Amino acid sequence: MPQLANALPAFARQTGQNCVACHAGGQFPELTTYGRLFKLTGYTIGSRTVPLSAMGVLSATKTSNPTSDAAFAKDATALFQTGSVFLAGKITNNVGIFAQATYNNYNSQNPDTGQWDGKWASDNFDLRYADRFIAPDKDLIVGLTLSNNPSVSDPWNTAPAWLQYVPTAFGVTGPDVTPMVSQLGAKVAGVGAYAFWNNLLYAEVAGYKSADGAWSFLSQGTKSVDQVQLKGVNPYVRVALNHDWGPHSAMIGMFAFNGDIYPDNLNPSGPVTHYRDRGFDAQYQYLLDPHTITAQISYIRENISNGDVTGIANNSSNTLNQFRAKASYVYRAKYGASLSYFSTTGTTDATLYPTNTGNPDARGWVPEVFWMPVQYVRVGAQYFSFNRYQGASSNYDGAGRNPKDNNTFFLYVWGAY
Secondary structure, three states, rough: OOOOOOOHHHHHHHHOOOHHHHHHHHOOOOOOOHHHHHHHOOOOOOOOOOOOEEEEEEEEEEEOOOOOHHOOOOOOOOOOEEEEEEEEEEEEOEEEEEEEEEEEEEEEEOOOHHHHHHHEEEEEEEEEEEEEEEOOOOOEEEEEEOOOOOOOOOOOOOOOOOOOOOOOOOOOOOOOOHHHHHHHOOOEEEEEHHHHHOOOOOEEEEEEEEEEEHHHHHHOOOOHHHHHOOOOOOEEEEEEEEEOOEEEEEEEEEEEEEEEOOOOOOOOOOOOOEEEEEEEEEEEEEOOOOOOEEEEEEEEEEEOOOOOOOOOOOOOOEEEEEEEEEEEEEEEOOEEEEEEEEEEEEEEOOOOOOOOOOOOOOOEEEEEEOOOOOOOEEEEEEEEEEEOOOOOOOOOOOOOOOOHHHHHHEEEEEEEE
């Protein structure tokens, strides 16, 4: 399901600014320096307005060689894919919110009739308290957050919650396996504290637990079998160095997440699997009308230790590595193109990865062109090209299917109001 991100007309109405003030070249949701400031100060800049927005995606997908698998059921069909409603904006001078609920029109398929059923569910949530202290030689922003996804509070798009932010094709469009920190959206509840000093140093510390009980509103709509059950409070730490000069902006950062997760979501007891995710990322922006250039890289290494857990993996420990890079260019906040590269590698484990190869390796390229006729609408075309899939560069399923058979053309119209 696409991660429709926080690029909202409600924010534009609140600040009185055009979308390009907060979003690089208008390509929501990538934030400019001003956009990051708006987010870090708790979405409170400007005057209170009606804090409602809506967003939707119309799309069509064509795969090189679709199969009878449910992932390809709507191949070569134009459809309304998802829609979201948002409660977002200033609550008080120090408190603001970004809360999203998303309707997935093709959430699940009835095994008997083949009919697709839609469903509303909680999506990204970020409630903030923030304050700012300014002196001739000091600028300090401090804040507290309540969120349902590690790194959703991050102001840079290289964070796991935001790196793959564009709508996603209905079908096979990426690696089957991702680090645990990228799988927890709308499944956990966390409280964090952050500080941004002199527009230079950013630091955040947070703790996450299962989104159940009093926190179940953060995971509303997620079935129990699809839920994630964490043991206790699981820490997340983020630091980044930022520098802005003239039309340039650059950041280099790192994060760490420790997740202790029960293997059976319906029986959260006994031993747990230990996920230790460590990430490094960097971003560069050039913003000077009529040109916008953005470059991003992200690397995450995950160590998985099963401890006393049995039956879910052959190896007592495994590793997973994810590398992503993206470069984009936008002209006059209207016409743009981007090129992305993804690579996933990991240890071979036939039980953990029940495929023909038992390996999670995947890599490929995603070129994209897009057009924004008005600031609230984006029309885009992507092509997912696979060089490797499920651990093989050919015949990955043992029945003659090659990675290039999953190559996918994706056309979308993404609008908000």
